[in-house]
Amino acid sequence: MSFMQSLAHAWQRNDSLVCVGLDPEPARFPGALRGDPDAILTFCRAIVDATADLVCAFKPQIAHFAAHDAEGALRRLIAHIHDKHPGVPVILDAKRGDIGSTAQHYAGEAFDRYGADAVTVNPYLGRDSVQPFLDRADKGVIILCRTSNPGARDLQDLDVIDQSRGGRKLYQHVAETVARDWNANGNCALVVGATYPAELADVRGRIGDLPLLVPGVGAQGGDVQAVVSNGETANGTGLMISSSRAILYAGSGEDFADAARAAAVALRDEINRHRATLPL
Numbered sequence: 001m002s003f004m005q006s007l008a009h010a011w012q013r014n015d016s017l018v019c020v021g022l023d024p025e026p027a028r029f030p031g032a033l034r035g036d037p038d039a040i041l042t043f044c045r046a047i048v049d050a051t052a053d054l055v056c057a058f059k060p061q062i063a064h065f066a067a068h069d070a071e072g073a074l075r076r077l078i079a080h081i082h083d084k085h086p087g088v089p090v091i092l093d094a095k096r097g098d099i100g101s102t103a104q105h106y107a108g109e110a111f112d113r114y115g116a117d118a119v120t121v122n123p124y125l126g127r128d129s130v131q132p133f134l135d136r137a138d139k140g141v142i143i144l145c146r147t148s149n150p151g152a153r154d155l156q157d158l159d160v161i162d163q164s165r166g167g168r169k170l171y172q173h174v175a176e177t178v179a180r181d182w183n184a185n186g187n188c189a190l191v192v193g194a195t196y197p198a199e200l201a202d203v204r205g206r207i208g209d210l211p212l213l214v215p216g217v218g219a220q221g222g223d224v225q226a227v228v229s230n231g232e233t234a235n236g237t238g239l240m241i242s243s244s245r246a247i248l249y250a251g252s253g254e255d256f257a258d259a260a261r262a263a264a265v266a267l268r269d270e271i272n273r274h275r276a277t278l279p280l
């Protein structure tokens with residue numbers, strides 16, 4: 001099944017737009033895990049098993065593994081998700097971007113080495129840098145558009161002139177370019193931060209039903225109601241609303257996985273209260 005098919009099924013099956021971000025920070029792990037040589041895998045696997053029926057996707061962030069020399073744990077975690085929770089897509093948050101010959105290897109890293117179903121990429125180097133990802137038609141390519149951080153304004157809001165369509169902001173140009181030109185295989189999505197609801201509405205207005213990965217609720221303070229009302233599609237889906245720290249570190253004791261589950265239930269229910277249309 002392709003990433004887009006898995007995502008559509010997971011939205012329906014779990015009645016959820018929640019994406020749980022897997023950002024392990026060993027310093028925040030419960031004391032019981034501190035002596036565990038495989039603590040990153042143990043922690044993330046417990047979170048996954050406690051929340052898999054509540055999510056439309058999982059999103060491990062590669063730096064949180066690589067910084068701890070834990071790429072092997074990341075690979076085994078993704079294999080565990082596919083094995084124990086088939087049908088829940090895995091988005092590798094790697095924000096890759098390089099010239100085509102190198103991007104080819106980044107695509108192989110995400111999809112073949114790690115077995116991810118989708119990967120985040122940076123469009124700054126242009127179409128040829130994203131092409132090796134786009135060519136993997138069964139995989140999702142989730143392109144940075146308007147990110148959640150304060151500095152998103154520095155470049156993404158710059159006015160640009162498009163010869164055929166006049167003035168617009170850079171993120172608006174990215175949104176339209178991806179929806180119109182880069183999505184020939186139907187495998188593109190965009191990243192838009194929850195912390196900028198007006199820009200989220202603007203992007204949704206430019207891209208039809210293209211899925212949006214929306215980080216920034218929870219620890220970054222994004223407003224859930226605004227995200228849903230400004231970002232959902234007519235059938236009440238179209239969003240992967242991602243939260244990492246607010247779910248992973250909801251508890252700090254041995255019951256951390258139960259606390260994470262409770263936080264994921266609360267987020268799913270809050271989102272669903274604001275959805276215009278719930279799937280059948």
Ligand SMILES: O=c1ccn([C@@H]2O[C@H](COP(=O)(O)O)[C@@H](O)[C@H]2O)c(=O)[nH]1
Binds near residue numbers: 061
């Ligand atoms: O615009 C972006 C793009 C990616 N991220 C990533 O999402 C999570 C957010 O973590 P929280 O703990 O829920 O704040 C993290 O992995 C970021 O690298 C983002 O925040 N904004």
